[in-house]
Amino acid sequence: MSEGDVKEETSCIPGYVCYGSDWDISSSISTPNNLSVVQCTNDKKTFCVRPANEDICSDLTVTFTSGECRASSFSFTESISVDFLNTSEIKQSKPTGLPAEITTTLPDLPKCKNLSVSNYTCSEKHNPNVTMKLSELEPFTDYNCTGLILQNNTSINKTTPSVHVRVDCDLTITYTKNDLTSTSTEFSWTTTSKNCQQELPNLHKLSYDCICDGQKPGKGMKPTRPDGGKCSFNNLKPFTDYTCRVQFKYKTYMSNSSDVKLKTNPGIPDPVNGLQLHVQEHNMIKVVWQKSNDFKGEQKKYKVRINKAGEKQQKTEILVSNHEFVFKDLSYSTTYEVEVTAYNGEHESIPKTGNISTFYNDKAVIGFRVFLIILTSVALLFVTYKFYIQKLRKSTNDVNDDMELEAIYENRQSPGLRHKEAH
Structure with missing residues (x-):
């Protein structure tokens, strides 16, 4: 076998130096540092040598020996450029926050100088035709990103392996204020993030939904900022417990809700019904009424007032828990006006009134x-x-x-x- 019987092959295994011959050269190849030799899968007559990292950016000499005759040996010397870099050995750390950053660690190439990885380009997983810079990535979205390998700030037309990137911003909703009436609520919140706080004000696609038990979605107060907002609900029931929640959305992603428990203020009680007045023992008036359907407050009591009809002086007022009361020692043959209201500790219902006259003094x-x-x-x-x-x-x-x-x-x-x- 002579030197002319061995030819360099370039299309067998990328990143390898390959040689082919009609001779069986598998046992004739000698490499520095005992580099392994592999057979080309699609050409059984071609054998390849993978340069070591220390050979990159230098020359690699492969020697062929014909039989046992050292005198007939010959060598091929190849310039191993950085293109021989095995990109699978590049280590890349995925970003965990925004703005997104990928930390890249190149393998040790002692003879290569000024190597770097820059200009990462990303495309959406479900929309690969749209590309963007690493700094433009959005949260809650899947991307595939590759970086460009540079030497002396010049591209070597080689990229890093594709790395999957998805940043889920850990948003925390904190309720800051809750304004309540008997039939409405308006609550405010602020949003913070451990891993996306810097970019949070710029997340204009971030929106919020407000929900309260049994109510239609609340109306967000405009403008709602990415880092907080307000929400209001009307037509609530007085003195009722509600669990309200805020959910944030980003494009198609929707978070779990963050709950706030509240109770509306007491309202106006329902009025009493069935007011009845009866004269007893000529100068006693018994007042009877039906219970209020809904007190809409903490206490469940009644205020009963009596006054001589037509007089504007302050009425006698009695606070009772049951639904009847007897006024005693009244004036004989006198017309009285009686008023009954439901009372919950803060508010009174619309009064129910009636007039009745006591009898003569028997x-x-x-x-x-x-x-x-x-x-x-x-x-x-x-x-x-x-x-x-x-x-x-x-x-x-x-x-x-x-x-x-x-x-x-x-x-x-x-x-x-x-x-x-x-x-």
């Missing part, structure tokens, strides 16, 4: 009648007594008159006659 009438009877009896006794006295005086006067007449008669007779009659 006890006074009975006493007066007794007094009249006693007075009549006393008068009758007095008249009877007067009549008796008069009659007694008349009898006494008649007796006295007879005695006086007799005395006069006796005095007018002659002494002799009186003496004779005496005998």
